[in-house]
Amino acid sequence: MSRRINCREAVEQLYEYLDRELTPATELAIRQHLAECPPCCDHFDFEQLFLEFLRARCRAQGAPPELKHKILRELFDE
């Protein structure tokens, strides 16, 4: 049985939880708190959504194809 945590403790570790940076025990304690606390659960969902949104918007961009050709030319005289 893991330690019980309150809302403040859960929210303080929100980003570490979403970034998967916590120990399995702390992660479990937060997951249990979220299961019992709809307001915290909404808050975590909102932040998770924000991070996914950020990632999706920024990763749409990749290197221009000419850049790869330029690099290959420079490195291997192609």
Place this chain on the structure above:
Amino acid sequence: MTTPPTPPPPTPPAPSPAAEAEKRASFEREALVHLDSLYRVALRLTRNAAEADDLVQETMLKAYRAWDQFEKGTNAKGWLLTILRHAFINEYRRRTRHPETVDLDAIEPFSVFSELQDEDPQGTFFDRIVDDEVLRAIDGLPEQFRETVVLSDVEGLSYEEIARMLKVPVGTVKSRLFRARRLLQRQLYDYAVGMGYIKGSPR
């Protein structure tokens, strides 16, 4: 009695064509595959497409020259990003001093979720914000926040990897990420209110 002539110092053997081919193949396999990541980070650091191009080219050139020292099979992405960041600091940042545009005191208290938990708790307004607006918001962050958020949220590096790369404690990475994300939310929230996507609350 004459002293025997000293032999000339040995010249290092030229790498065999096979070794060169192998070097190239492993570089393409392990380094060039990270080109998109390098470019995205370069673009957010320089905030300029032409400079990002140059920075990535220079990074790849340096990486190829140092490729024999890289321990194959370890984290090439982190290694390349470290080279890129050094090149940026040494050569680009010196040339261009951008004013930092964000008021740091305004960061902590504002939580977009608290503002919106009645109006839009599912954050559906995010869907209406276009890529360019998000990139603009990131580019408006102070440099330390910008690089941390890009390495974490865009490129998926762990706190530990970022801390090692930036040579700061993990706690610093954590607090920069917290502030950077809050700042971004705030910017995007203000934008969404301005565009009429959400009503928001008067401040």
